[in-house]
Amino acid sequence: MADRSRVVVLAGAAGSGRSTFVAVALHALRHRLGEEQGLTLLPRDDRTATEARLRYERPFYEDEHPPPVAPGAGVALVHRLSRSTGRRRPAVSLVLLDTSGPRFADPEPDESELRKLDVADAVLLLLDPRDLTGAVSPAAGRAPTGDSLRVAERVLDRLRTGRGRSAAGGRARVPVAVAVPKLDLVTPWLPPHSPLHRERRPGTGFDADDRSAVHTELRALLALWQGEEIDGWLRERCADHQLFAFSALGAAPRGATVPPGGPRPHRAEDPLLWLLHRFGLLDGAGPGR
Ligand SMILES: Nc1nc2c(ncn2[C@@H]2O[C@H](COP(=O)(O)OP(=O)(O)OP(=O)(O)O)[C@@H](O)[C@H]2O)c(=O)[nH]1
Ligand SMILES: [Mg+2]
Incomplete structure (x- = not known):
């Protein structure tokens, strides 16, 4: 029997x-x-290998100094x-779509990029x-551009x-992990x-208590950072979402x-574990299920 295919689309503004x-x-x-979760990952084809x-292993883990190559076309x-x-558990054919550059945030978004969301x-x-x-401290970054929020709106609308x-009560059914990356810039505040x-406690499966603590914390932080805006949108548009932050x-x-x-990495595994739990590869119990 063929493995079930699970397509995960990575969406975000340029440089996110x-x-x-x-x-x-x-x-x-x-x-x-x-090893910890008893999972084996193997490339399905030579191109992926x-x-x-x-694009990923060598620039990030071997050539420490040269800048990583940003994929142009996704x-x-x-x-x-x-x-x-x-x-x-049945194996999964995991498809990761690393979308490219600024297209999600363009004033006229690229239809071919948005179309990728239809198969997510x-x-x-x-x-x-x-x-x-x-x-983040203004000294640690640059002035907010609004791109991340624009991308979030577009992505959520497309998913609905x-x-x-088919939307459930007007809300997208697809699981959406909404994550604040670059947490190292935020940590001092x-x-x-x-x-x-x-750190996440190591252990097999999915830790629902930790998940719930982090999700609740981020709801409070997002309300501080952006008024009630983001949390409100997410509840209106997504039936199944969880909040994450990682570096x-x-x-x-x-x-x-x-x-x-x-x-x-710090907590970068969290969204992955939640998605694998949603895909039926990991056990877990509790409110974050
Ligand atoms: N401080 C900090 N910077 C990060 C982190 N992860 C990525 N960056 C930086 O953010 C910039 C963009 O990272 P990429 O991973 O290329 O982002 P992207 O979304 O793939 O960007 P494009 O594909 O070029 O649009 C780079 O300068 C990274 O070094 C992190 O955990 N912490
Ligand atoms: Mg990239």
């Missing part, structure tokens, strides 16, 4: 951190996280993800913290109204006891280079 997330997520699944190595990576230990089984939507008022979509400071690199890069020693 999609490709860095893909590099770190693939590395984690191939190494420690895969080559792209994964040349990249689709297809891997087989199977459970090697614990309760047997799940979406990871990044909200660059530099676009959230008060989330795109081809073949977080409350001291924020659950975002701590893929673990520290601000100097210019466009990866920090010395390579990425040291």
